[in-house]
Amino acid sequence: DTGVSQDPRHKITKRGQNVTFRCDPISEHNRLYWYRQTLGQGPEFLTYFQNEAQLEKSRLLSDRFSAERPKGSFSTLEIQRTEQGDSAMYLCASSSTGVLSPLHFGNGTRLTVT
């Protein structure tokens, strides 16, 4: 178990630029989640994949956000035309489909939009 890895750990970008984050889940996990966390708050659900299918998107995920999980392996989260309000920690998690299947989180990508 190598854990969930996210890249990059930190990203500073100027308002209006596009950014893309990558998540590599635990290899045998078929569920993958993206969360966003701002200072002092708990993680907020953004979107969920079962294998390569994106099954749910939060209303927090505006049209500027898009997520993919080609071939049911790694996932990418892209934010287009970034805004200062997008500054947050973006967390990826994976889990199996068992009844007792806790989320395994990566250490996130910290995005700062200037």
Place this chain on the structure above:
Amino acid sequence: LAKTTQPISMDSYEGQEVNITCSHNNIATNDYITWYQQFPSQGPRFIIQGYKTKVTNEVASLFIPADRKSSTLSLPRVSLSDTAVYYCLVGDSNDYKLSFGAGTTVTVRA
């Protein structure tokens, strides 16, 4: 999804036992209770999960009364490294939109 309520913060000292109670009055029959721990600049980490009565692992114990409307995470003999935010979540295996809430910030002092 069952809503949870837990204290915003708790203070403790090294060597003491810390008990964090989470209320979940509308817990459903198929729901499990799961606790996560989060350190600054890290993702949450699974601590313990249970359905009823008591569950214990090498890190913590989870006490769940018969009505399951609340649960208590017990951290024995805390150390400074247990300073973190602790989240209580309630849901079943098909709840992929789990809500973390603000959690309980536990501060352990020397």
